[in-house]
Amino acid sequence: MLFYDPLFLLFIIPTIVLGFIVQSAVKSKFSKYSKVKTYRGLTGAQAAREILDANGLYDVRIEEATGGLLSDHYDPRTRVLRLSSEVARYPSVAAVGVAAHEAGHALQHANNYFPLQLRSSLVPAVQFGSRLAPWIILGGILLQSLMGLTQLGFVIAWVGIIAYGAVALFSLVTLPVELNASARAKKLLYQYNIVDKSELNGVTAVLNAAAWTYVVAALGAILQLLYWIIRLYGRRR
Numbered sequence: 001m002l003f004y005d006p007l008f009l010l011f012i013i014p015t016i017v018l019g020f021i022v023q024s025a026v027k028s029k030f031s032k033y034s035k036v037k038t039y040r041g042l043t044g045a046q047a048a049r050e051i052l053d054a055n056g057l058y059d060v061r062i063e064e065a066t067g068g069l070l071s072d073h074y075d076p077r078t079r080v081l082r083l084s085s086e087v088a089r090y091p092s093v094a095a096v097g098v099a100a101h102e103a104g105h106a107l108q109h110a111n112n113y114f115p116l117q118l119r120s121s122l123v124p125a126v127q128f129g130s131r132l133a134p135w136i137i138l139g140g141i142l143l144q145s146l147m148g149l150t151q152l153g154f155v156i157a158w159v160g161i162i163a164y165g166a167v168a169l170f171s172l173v174t175l176p177v178e179l180n181a182s183a184r185a186k187k188l189l190y191q192y193n194i195v196d197k198s199e200l201n202g203v204t205a206v207l208n209a210a211a212w213t214y215v216v217a218a219l220g221a222i223l224q225l226l227y228w229i230i231r232l233y234g235r236r237r
């Protein structure tokens, strides 16, 4: 029934379209700067190692990610930095930019950067909320409209909305975490002479494009939250 609701489509289609635009921008920037070799010639894995070691993080391991293009991430539970082969093995501006960004997450973790801690603490709520919240809200609305259980349905729907609120909060907290990791990456790549001034512009272009994907994700989560609230109050009348 959700997908026949014009209001739902109105809220969801813009973020799907924006998501496609932003994704293709990331891919095109990445592929453009993958072809630009850095003057120092460090691969992504070497650049990340240099940044980690310079900050005393000798025990953070670097592994190759299995998820393919742009599957790069830092895993705080195992303290492993996983880099895609395009990043790990090549000495390009794009590769050192992405690798340094992921090393930035490892530094955040080591420094107890608060937004990262908050984000990690929200993970269980997000796993619950992203799967079940829409069904709880719909259940509450159905109790109200079909069974006349106005009070009970209202309370249940709000439990779902709060659960979905955790998803929206998570996507918002992700923004400072990602922007800060990119800021650290740019500063340290230049400071450690892994890139020069002009290469730094390429790094900035790649990381800025990637940052927009998180902005669009946050926008999508907030719009969905708004949709559910409007939907609940629309039914009350």
Ligand SMILES: [Zn+2]
Pocket (backbone or CB within 6 Å): 101, 102, 105, 177, 178, 181
């Ligand atoms: Zn990141």
